[in-house]
Amino acid sequence: MTERQERMANPNEMQSKAQAIADAVSGKHVLDVVEAQLRRMGATNILVTGLPMPKRPIDGLVHRFRWPDNRVGGIELSELDANDSALLLGLMRSRAFVWDVTTGDVSHSELFAALGGDTQVVVVPVTEAHPFQALVLGGGANLESGKIELANLELICNSAFRRLIDLGVISTQRPGDLSARERRVLELTALGKTASDIAGLLEISQRTVHAHLQNASAKLNASNKTHTVVEALRYGQIKL
16 A cells, blocks of 8 residues: 555545534535645546436536546646547446546547546546436546555545535536426336326326426437336436
8 A cells, every 4th residue: 555545545644534514604615625635545537527318518516627638738628528538438337447548438528538548537426416417527647546546535525415415516407407297207207107007196297207208308309208217317406
């Protein structure tokens, strides 16, 4: 274990950071703790953002974006594309993991292109504020991201977002979120209930059931009922 790994594994240090987040009185202070943890792991590029619903902009969801572009001498990117494929990493899993950036990644993502190949990204999906979803990315060529580091970072990121919500910095409602009734109809659909079944259970007409399904499909940019259920699960709109 390196000296840096020993410091990061120190339980007293982790308690100190958790307390710093709990005591923070501004979003900046909370985000500073997250960024400091990423930089101690060797990250040179930092992104802390909410994840937009399909076909929705990411404006207003980005909380920290410090992403030097190694192609132009380290000048930081000024804009983040809601369709950047790197953001999809936040929808792949529910726990923190490490992603090795490949040539293919670089050709399909401005974030990865700015970072460059032969690098790594530590990915922390934040899903505790259902249905809100967020993502923390830390990229660099010399990341130290063992199991202890990932577990500590995941703990800090989830604590940070809970605090950001408590402080009113983040709203758990995203543009494009499904309504409560749309979610309920999709949950029942995912359980194999027919439109007739759902109409009876919710005491609404079958026409209304189909209207909820159509509205949900449009919001999720889905092509059919099955695709709508899959996307609702992926974007945290329903749970089974």
